[in-house]
Amino acid sequence: MPFKYILLFLNCLITAICFGQLEDYEYMGVIKLNDSAFISYKLAFEELDGKIQGYSMSDLGGKHETKSNIKGTYDSDKKELSFAEYDIVYTKSPLGEIDMCLVNFTGGLRSLERSKAFSGPFQGLYPDKNPCLDGMLIMSASEEVQKRIDRMDRKIQKSKKVSQEVKDKISARKLVDTLTMSIVKKDENLNIFTKGKEIMVSIYDSGKVDDDRINLYVDDKLILENYSITREKKNIPVTITNKTAVVRVEAITEGTSSPNTVKVEVKDGPSLITTRTSLKTGEKAELTLVKQ
Template sequence: MSGYGQQQDILDAPYKYLGVIKLNDTSFISYKLAFEEKDGLIQGYSITDAGGPHETKSNIKGSYDSKEKLLVLNEYDIVYTKSPITELDFCLVNFQGRLRALKKGKPFSGNFKGVYPDGKPCLDGQIIMSPLAKVEKRAEKADKLIQKSKKFSQKIKDNVSARTTLDTLSMSVVKKDENLNVFAKTRQVTISIYDAGKVDNDRINLYIDGKLLLKDYAIAKDKKEIPITINDAQVIVKVEAINEGTSAPNTVKVEINDGQRLISTRTSLKTGDHASLTLLKQ
């Protein structure tokens, strides 16, 4: 299997779900799933707290028995996280429950068991998931109702969009003073920076472990590739915004390729702000 948790984006995966994790203390955390299924085996990834301060991407594996209508999903590997804690502290979701028809895009829910990487139990709870396509349709319907309603001012209509909120949840963004911990499979890593949208003269300083590598660099459409060797416990890559171009804010698409998987994120900064990525050998 190709492994959507490694080389492809959530928009490319055959099966995409959006929902929440409900913990036993009644708190809710956003949860996304993207995976492929082949001969009953599942491979893909999950994203917990998308867009939040503890956003974490994990690889998942499992199975689907179409006769028994049984879905099994297990998180097993941390790809990246914004949480400032060690990988051993992560509680991994292990789910087993009923799914009526995987290929017909049915919702599913049920209880999950949380385990640490060493197999010891942690938090348990419930996951409630809906196919992403159906969530998007409901968001588009809600936007149309808001636009047609006379109860809302034009200012509110211009600033409220359920679909835009969904789009925000679909992309990893590192903002002011945030740090994204990326777990690399190898010590040889290539970082690529570029403008994935309209080139608008965004300029940055790029630091590697505190040393200025790129000064007043203009982000272009073409990728700027930077090879990095993780010799020590970690390597810290810091992006500092020099300006906000012709269209604020300053945005830079960043890709980290360790030869086994491609991790994509984006910085979104105002002038003078900075964000970091910490590369750790897994």
């Protein structure tokens, strides 16, 4: 296989792995739109008495990464899976560009326990049920995707045409290890949709504590100045007084190990959203809390 296709295949698989929290059933794959565009897609849900509840993620690791809640049914007699996205949890898309086109899928699935893959057309609907973009859903069980990644990694590592430096940079296993949650990078903004107006934002270092320092602002008001991130959570209560509240993280130093990383949790009542910033000195990233 030509090396450029190896990279393309690897990128497709890697970008489909994020938010590693396991659900009862988990699939990864792509959405194929009618204009032949491909968007990475993840589906994770629990099933009880034929009813399913969980979440979907699209454009994982991309500029328009979006997480939505899903609900639906699995009919074991008809061997049919049906689900619909009904709520957006967060998105990196600018608020003005969010068109809320939600995936609605009904298709054949022989067994939740044994089926390794499924595919079929889906209908895109706005919240008012008017049609938007339609396309095709092509999914594989997450463990099968992981097996393919491992096989691809072995091929790359054994190739004599690829330098060791390049092998280290594109190691599938190392890249997968870094994609355990949504990462907000330089000048990116994550729009998080909340039900309440009293939100708790917590920041801490979940990895090696190396004296990463930040300034933290809420609606341009400096809340923490030159703050050193530790494993102990620092809780910052945020009240959404208007429709939105903006939390901005600015990297002051990168500590002893680059880059500056801060784990950020947003607790909205019983809901908890976890993300991480990854910044160099002087860079900033934002989380916009949007009251629904």
